[in-house]
Amino acid sequence: MGLLAGRTALVTGGSRGLGRAICVALAREGAAVAFNYSKDEEAAAETLRGIEACGVRGWSFKVSVLDRVGMQALVKQVEKDAGKIDILVNNAGIGQVVPLALMEEEDWDRVMDTNVKGAFIATKAVLRGMVREKRGRILNIGSLAGVKMMQAPVHYSAAKAALKGFTEALAKEIGRYGITVNCLAPGVLDEGVSGNLPAARRDEYLRHCALGRLGTCEEVADFAAMLVSDRNSFMNGATVVLDGGV
Template sequence: MNKKTVLITGASRGIGRAIAKLFAENNYNVVINYNKSENEAKELQNYLTNKGYSARIFKADVSNVNEVNSLVNYTIGQFEKIDVLINNAGISKTNLFTDISYDEWNEIMNVNLNGVFYTTKKALQYMLPEMSGKIINISSIWGMVGGSFEVHYSASKAAIIGMTKALAKELGPSNINVNCIAPGVIKTDMLNNVSDDTLDILKEETPLMKLGSPEDIAKCALFLASEGGDFLTGQVISPNGGFVI
C-alpha cells in the first residue's frame, strides 16, 4: 500500500509539530513547512527520520505566494501527490482595536488568511485532477466567538471558517473534503506571555477543568484525514474542553 502524503504549514512548533509527529507515526510522508524556526524544523526532521519515518522540511513564508508555490512544487517533486493539506501556519497578536496599526492588520491577514488561500489554491492544481484530497484548516475558537483585544486575529480566523464552508460546497463534487478545526485554549508558545493567574482562570472557565494540548488537535486532524472523516465536509470541529459550547 502506497503511503499517503501530508503537507503541513507552520509545522516546526506547537500544534503543527504535534500534527507532523502523529501523521508520521501513522505512516504518512510528512512535509514540514517552517519560516523562521529552522533549528526546530531540523530537529523535528531528525527525530522523525531517526525513527524510520518519512519526513522532509521546506522553508517558505506562507504570506509570499511565490514561496508557497515552491513549497507545493517541492512536495510534489518529493512524493508525487498531496493527499492531505493542513493549513496550520498562523501568528497571533493582542492589541486594543484603536491601537492596531495598518501594518499589524495586514501582517495578520497576510499570514493567517492569505497563506491559506495561496497554499490551497496551489495544492488544488494537483488534487483536482486526482479527484481526491483532504484539506484541513486550523482556525480558532476566537474565529467562532471573537476575542477581546484580538479583533484582527479573530477576523482572520473567522474568515478561514467562512472559506472552509464555501470551498467545501465547491469541491464536494470533486471528492475533496474541506474541514476546519477551531482549537480552544491550547498549551503552546502563544501562551508564553499569559500569566499563571490568567491560565488558572481559563482552566476554571473550561468545563473539563484543563487546557488543551497540541496532541489533542493532532488527533482531531488525523481523524479528519482518515476514512472516518470521509463523510465530513464543511464542518467546524472545536476541541476546546467545553470552553465554547
C-alpha cells in the same frame, strides 16, 4: 498499518507548537510529511527528526506561506518526489495580544495575511494536484476565538472567523472532486500562540473550561490525524471545536 499509510501531507508552519505536533502525529499514522516555516531553522530540524523517527519520509522547507512562488515550488518538489499531495493542513498562524485602540494597520495586515492569505496561497498551490487525483483532505486550523465571543485580539478573531468562511465556501466549491475541507478550532493550548496571553486571560479560560485545564498540542494533533484520514469520509465544510468544554 497506520490510518494514513501511503498518504503524503503538507503542513504549513510545522517548525514548532501545534504544527510540529501535527507533523509527528501524521507521520506516526504512516504519512510522508512535508512542512514549511519562515524563521526557526533549529526548531524545524527537530520537527524533521520527529517525522523521520516514525520511519516515513520528511521534507522541511524554509518558505513563508506568503511567498506564492516559493509555495508553488515547494509543492512541485514534493509532488515530484512523492507523486502527489493527499493532505494539506493550513496551520501556519500568528497572534498578537493588543487592543484595537493600539493596533496599527501593519499589525492587522500581518495577522490577517499570515492566517488567511497564507491558507489561500497554500491551498491554491496544492489544489490542482488534488483535483487531478480526485481526492484530497484540507484541514484549516481555526480557533475558538473565531467561532465564539470571547476575550481575544480583534484581528486574530477576525482572521480565524475568515478561515471558517473559507472552509465552508471552498468545501462547497470542490466537494465534487472528492476533496473535503474542514476546520479544527482549538481552545487555549498550553503552548504556542497562547504563550503570550496575560495570566488573567488564562485564568479566565480555566474558570470557564469544564475540564479545567488548557489543551495540549498532542491531543489536538491526534484528533487532526483522524480528521484527515479515510475514517473521516463524510464530514465536509465543518468547523469542529476542541476546547475542553467552554
